[in-house]
Amino acid sequence: MIFRRVATQPERERKVSPFFLASVGVHIVVAIALMQMLILNAEFSRAPRRQVIPQERVGFVRLAQPGVKPTAGKIGGDGRAEKSREVHVTAPRTIPTAIPTPAPSVTKPAEEGGTGPLVGGGGPSRGVRPSYSDGRLWTPPAPIVGPPKTVAQTIDSLIADALAPYNDSAAAAAQRRDPTDWTIQKGGYKWGIDRRAIHLGPFSVPTALLAMLPLNIQGNPTTMERDRAFAAMNRDISWHAQQAINDADFMKAVRSIRERKERERAAALAASTPKDGSGDQHE
Numbered sequence: 001m002i003f004r005r006v007a008t009q010p011e012r013e014r015k016v017s018p019f020f021l022a023s024v025g026v027h028i029v030v031a032i033a034l035m036q037m038l039i040l041n042a043e044f045s046r047a048p049r050r051q052v053i054p055q056e057r058v059g060f061v062r063l064a065q066p067g068v069k070p071t072a073g074k075i076g077g078d079g080r081a082e083k084s085r086e087v088h089v090t091a092p093r094t095i096p097t098a099i100p101t102p103a104p105s106v107t108k109p110a111e112e113g114g115t116g117p118l119v120g121g122g123g124p125s126r127g128v129r130p131s132y133s134d135g136r137l138w139t140p141p142a143p144i145v146g147p148p149k150t151v152a153q154t155i156d157s158l159i160a161d162a163l164a165p166y167n168d169s170a171a172a173a174a175q176r177r178d179p180t181d182w183t184i185q186k187g188g189y190k191w192g193i194d195r196r197a198i199h200l201g202p203f204s205v206p207t208a209l210l211a212m213l214p215l216n217i218q219g220n221p222t223t224m225e226r227d228r229a230f231a232a233m234n235r236d237i238s239w240h241a242q243q244a245i246n247d248a249d250f251m252k253a254v255r256s257i258r259e260r261k262e263r264e265r266a267a268a269l270a271a272s273t274p275k276d277g278s279g280d281q282h283e
Helices: 018-046 151-175 207-212 221-272 276-282
Strands: 182-186 189-193 197-201 203-206
Touching: 203 207
Parallel strands: none
Antiparallel strands: 182 189, 189 197, 197 203
């Protein structure tokens, strides 16, 4: 290969732009100001805070006298004066022999007595009293009372209430369109698909051509299972064949090393033992 040295042009001195210097100066000023703000905030946070002195209020409490048993609270009364309802019976002086004729009574019926003045919430009274629990009084229908909702249920209810108007609008709009028409109008052309064709602007492809496309083709499961078994056997055979080749190469390498060591040992023994002819000549 022939390498050609390319002559390098002398580097020109780069001039520092004044905008770059101005940017560096602005960044330095902002960094210093940020550091000052952080330091001041740290000092303010470490400074002892002024403790708020709680306001004291002086009051007088009447305590129970020692040795006096407290009086339990009472409740009762209906606001009417108490009257005695005792019936005085007088023993007869003679023994009657016939049924006496009742004398017409002109007296007014005695007014029924009460239970005294009201104490607390009052006692039992006659008639119907206005209340929320009396079944004899008519009350307007109230909403159905249920157990309290969890946080997730409350959030779900809020989201459902917020989306309900949009769902109603979408349902009303869906009633005015064909459910099989998924097309839009844009640029004077129709885009999308409907029951007759696929509209791509100025071009339309009949939907009958979709039946000719290989979209619903499914493989034979028996053939797929047989191919899968063949592939597994092929992998097993290839793995064992490679293992046998590796073992043969290993044994061949061991055999060659052993033969080389035997030759080296034989050469060393031959070099260490003198020959018989050379010894006789020396004598």
